[in-house]
Amino acid sequence: MLQILFDALSLGSLYALGALGIALIFGVMRLVNFAHGDVIAFCVFALLWPSTDAMAIVFAGQLPWYLLVPFVLLCGAGLSVLCEIVVFRRFRNANPATMMIASFALGFVIRYFLLMLYSSRPKSISLLPTLSQPVEIFGARLPLLQLITIVVTMAILIGLTLFLRQTRFGLEMRAAAENFSMARMLGVRANRVIMGAFALSGALAGAIALIFGSQTGTADIQMGASIMLMAFIATVIGGLGSLGGAVLAGFLLGAASVVMQVVLPVDARPFRDAFVYGAVILVLLFRPQGLIAARGTKERV
Amino acid sequence: MSAVVSETPLAGDVVAAKKPARFSLARRTIITPILLSLLLIAITLITVMTGSRPFNQTVIDVLVRVIFVVGLYIFIGNSGVLSFGHVGFACLGAYATAWLTINPIMKSSALPGLPEWLLQMRLPYWEAAVLAALFAGVAALIFGRVLMRLSGIAASIATFAVLAMINTIYSNWDSVTGGTSSVVGIPIIRTIWPYLIGAVVAVFIAWAHAISRSGLALRAARDEPIAASASGVDIPRERLVAFVVSGAVMGLGGALMAHSIGVVTPDTFYLSLTFTTLSMLVVGGMGSLSGGVIGVVLLSALIQALRWFEAGVPMGESTFALPKGLQEIALGIIMIVILALRPSGLMGNREVTLPRRNRG
Numbered sequence: 001m002l003q004i005l006f007d008a009l010s011l012g013s014l015y016a017l018g019a020l021g022i023a024l025i026f027g028v029m030r031l032v033n034f035a036h037g038d039v040i041a042f043c044v045f046a047l048l049w050p051s052t053d054a055m056a057i058v059f060a061g062q063l064p065w066y067l068l069v070p071f072v073l074l075c076g077a078g079l080s081v082l083c084e085i086v087v088f089r090r091f092r093n094a095n096p097a098t099m100m101i102a103s104f105a106l107g108f109v110i111r112y113f114l115l116m117l118y119s120s121r122p123k124s125i126s127l128l129p130t131l132s133q134p135v136e137i138f139g140a141r142l143p144l145l146q147l148i149t150i151v152v153t154m155a156i157l158i159g160l161t162l163f164l165r166q167t168r169f170g171l172e173m174r175a176a177a178e179n180f181s182m183a184r185m186l187g188v189r190a191n192r193v194i195m196g197a198f199a200l201s202g203a204l205a206g207a208i209a210l211i212f213g214s215q216t217g218t219a220d221i222q223m224g225a226s227i228m229l230m231a232f233i234a235t236v237i238g239g240l241g242s243l244g245g246a247v248l249a250g251f252l253l254g255a256a257s258v259v260m261q262v263v264l265p266v267d268a269r270p271f272r273d274a275f276v277y278g279a280v281i282l283v284l285l286f287r288p289q290g291l292i293a294a295r296g297t298k299e300r301v
Numbered sequence: 302m303s304a305v306v307s308e309t310p311l312a313g314d315v316v317a318a319k320k321p322a323r324f325s326l327a328r329r330t331i332i333t334p335i336l337l338s339l340l341l342i343a344i345t346l347i348t349v350m351t352g353s354r355p356f357n358q359t360v361i362d363v364l365v366r367v368i369f370v371v372g373l374y375i376f377i378g379n380s381g382v383l384s385f386g387h388v389g390f391a392c393l394g395a396y397a398t399a400w401l402t403i404n405p406i407m408k409s410s411a412l413p414g415l416p417e418w419l420l421q422m423r424l425p426y427w428e429a430a431v432l433a434a435l436f437a438g439v440a441a442l443i444f445g446r447v448l449m450r451l452s453g454i455a456a457s458i459a460t461f462a463v464l465a466m467i468n469t470i471y472s473n474w475d476s477v478t479g480g481t482s483s484v485v486g487i488p489i490i491r492t493i494w495p496y497l498i499g500a501v502v503a504v505f506i507a508w509a510h511a512i513s514r515s516g517l518a519l520r521a522a523r524d525e526p527i528a529a530s531a532s533g534v535d536i537p538r539e540r541l542v543a544f545v546v547s548g549a550v551m552g553l554g555g556a557l558m559a560h561s562i563g564v565v566t567p568d569t570f571y572l573s574l575t576f577t578t579l580s581m582l583v584v585g586g587m588g589s590l591s592g593g594v595i596g597v598v599l600l601s602a603l604i605q606a607l608r609w610f611e612a613g614v615p616m617g618e619s620t621f622a623l624p625k626g627l628q629e630i631a632l633g634i635i636m637i638v639i640l641a642l643r644p645s646g647l648m649g650n651r652e653v654t655l656p657r658r659n660r661g
Contacts, residue, residue: 032454087637094644096454097383101583102640104576109633116626225572229465236458270473277462277469284462285447288455 003142004262010146012254013153014208018231019238019246020160021204027177027241028197031088031099035107037228038114039079039202043209044219045114046075047125073206079110080202081195088198089191114221122220125213149211156207157247160200164243169196177241237283239290249291253280326512333652334508337594338501341367344598345497357493358561363601364496365558367594369578370585371503372550374593375510376543377582381523382452385575386444386460387551389467390437392570394552395559396471396478397433402426402560403486411484414476426488427495430556437552438545445544449537452526464575471567481567489563499557503550507590515542584639586646591653596646600632607631 018036025033047068087106091099164170175183176193184190208227213219234253238245256279260272268275283291341364348360373387400408400415401424409420424432448459471478478484490496510516519539522529530536559565585596607628639647 087641090641091644094640097583097587098640098644098646100383101580102637105580105633105636105640108576109630109637112626112629112633116630229461233458233462236454240454271469274466274469277466280462281447281459284451284455284459288451288453290455 004258006142006146006150008255008258009251010149010254011258012251013149014212014227014250015230015234015254016247016250017153017156017204017208017211018227019234019250020157020243021201021208022231022235023238023241023243023246024173024197024201024204026235027243028173028180028194029088029092029099030096031091031103032096032232032235033201034100034104034228034232035083035110036201036205036231037224038107038110039076039083039205040209040212040224040227041114041219041221042079042110043072043076043206044125044213044223045118045221046072047213048118048123048219069210072210073203076202076204076206076209077199078202080198080205084195084198088194111221118219118221120221122218124217125219145211145214149215152207152211156204160243169193173197233280237280237290239292242290242292245290245292252291330508330512330652330654332654333591334504336653336655337504337591340594340598341497341500341504345493348493357491359601359605361493361496361561363597364493364500365554365561366578366581366597366601367500368503368554368557369551369574370582370593370597371500371507371590372547372554373578373582374587374590375507375547375550376540378588378590378593379511379516379519379523379543380540381588382540383454383457383579384460385457385579386463386467387547388570388575388578389464390441390548390551391555391558391574392467392471392565392567393440394430394433394437394555395565395570396484397436397552398426398429398556398559399484399487399565401429401432402488403484407486411479411486412477414474426490426560430495430499430553430560433556434549434553437555438549440552441545441548442541445541445548449540449544452536464571468567468571478567483564483566485564487559487563487565490560496557496561499553503553504590504594506546506550510543510546511590515539519543580636583646584636586648586650588645588650589648589652591651592646592648595648595653599647600636603635604628604632 586592
């Protein structure tokens with residue numbers, strides 16, 4: 001029972017962090033960033049030395065953890081800001097579909113850039129190996145990593161909430177998410193806020209990369225995609241642009257996947273994802289605006 | 302390229318007026334599908350004249366993609382709702398044609414879960430393709446009844462959920478779909494003509510839908526949803542019509558794709574095909590049938606050119622070859638540049654027509 005709870009929480013954490021990264025950017029510039037998954041993959045590969053061999057040559061991954069973590073977060077933030085400056089700045093006034101396809105094209109470029117440097121074969125890496133030892137809590141044996149995932153996610157969420165509520169920059173960002181043109185008129189610098197959002201979202205991608213990389217122990221060019229899809233769905237179910245909703249929906253999706261894995265009869269288990277997606281459709285039918293509808297996204301006449 | 306066809310005033314025009322106005326609308330706009338078909342026919346004729354087999358296969362791929370993108374346009378272009386799920390209907394169509402055309406002996410060993418009557422059946426490919434389109438259309442009707450109440454990004458995600466559901470089911474229902482392993486034995490059609498006919502039919506279906514009462518009402522709802530529903534447009538219903546028509550066209554495309562490569566797997570019809578076709582539509586111009594067709598032709602030509610460069614082009618003494626992976630990177634960059642320069646796609650909302658002489 002406890003095992004299920006922790007499984008659900010740790011899977012939900014990943015989805016929640018991913019959804020947050022997407023929701024942050026959507027909030028300030030109405031962009032559904034499909035390149036986010038590839039930023040995650042990039043962060044994992046940043047730990048390796050470029051080579052097309054099957055064996056991974058660990059490069060930055062050998063750093064002690066207190067250097068490793070900031071390094072990966074910075075990689076993510078840096079790449080994300082770079083994407084903003086080089087690409088998304090030119091799409092500020094484009095319609096959402098165009099932005100979406102542009103972000104997809106950008107993700108494509110990042111993915112094949114990685115492919116060129118590292119080849120498409122998945123590589124096994126051991127990232128922070130000490131974390132995979134099991135620990136015993138309340139009679140349940142859990143991998144330490146799972147526990148850390150949950151704790152870290154909680155810490156990130158609390159930190160982010162404090163940041164958004166207590167600092168001036170956070171206030172500006174929330175204002176921009178609420179009503180971008182009004183915020184600009186009141187003196188919020190558009191470029192700064194958007195770049196900040198991209199940096200945060202990139203750092204979140206870095207965090208996911210660390211967690212996911214040490215969980216699976218492989219570096220794969222496609223690895224961002226699966227989390228990305230769920231995160232994307234979570235953002236929409238949560239209410240696009242609503243950060244709290246994104247986190248909530250991320251955890252719900254994680255819980256739904258884990259619970260269905262346990263509850264469904266054995267014959268139906270391979271179809272688990274179909275049931276999860278079915279549930280997604282149901283949620284959307286009853287609450288098309290999302291679980292927690294963001295203010296300011298409602299269309300006015 | 303001078304006339305603006307898809308503008309809302311036309312909708313008011315036609316809904317108010319009686320039949321003759323509709324006929325004149327048809328007469329005024331029919332040049333677009335004719336020109337697009339001529340483009341496709343020209344490409345096909347050039348291919349047939351060169352007689353090169355790999356090139357033949359490439360052009361077949363292009364024609365199949367034209368069907369897909371036109372199918373997407375029927376829903377996305379007219380309703381303005383981005384759909385990520387349409388490739389799912391292509392998947393349904395592809396498997397339907399596999400069920401109908403594979404040799405019964407092979408079928409009963411590879412796909413034992415099929416019902417008896419289907420196991421015994423063996424149809425010629427064109428009948429199977431039409432049935433596959435109908436099957437996909439019916440599936441679209443069922444999903445659409447539920448989904449078309451949604452709009453905006455919620456609808457897009459819901460369609461994506463449909464795609465993911467179809468993919469999960471088809472990847473795991475081993476006895477009927479063969480699971481993730483590929484279904485082989487579908488008769489391969491190597492002549493180019495059926496694909497050309499399919500593409501031209503798709504273009505004409507899209508045109509007929511666009512100038513139908515339903516299509517006009519839907520475009521009015523895309524541009525001014527509130528005004529349209531105030532004027533009595535039942536938006537979910539018109540969306541459903543477009544969804545079903547486009548689902549059927551996707552099914553046709555899926556069936557023809559299955560016949561062009563001879564194997565189907567669920568993952569052929571998943572994210573990468575979704576994004577390829579969507580990109581082609583958006584780069585060409587989401588709101589325009591011509592944009593869709595031109596997007597496919599241009600991007601396919603680009604992909605092909607980059608592939609040639611990747612394979613190596615003899616330049617004087619040495620061969621000039623791009624490193625592997627650069628093809629995709631270049632494609633991505635070119636797409637970004639096109640979209641940055643022309644945010645509403647190459648064609649925007651316009652259609653290709655002949656310059657009009659007598660206005661009014």
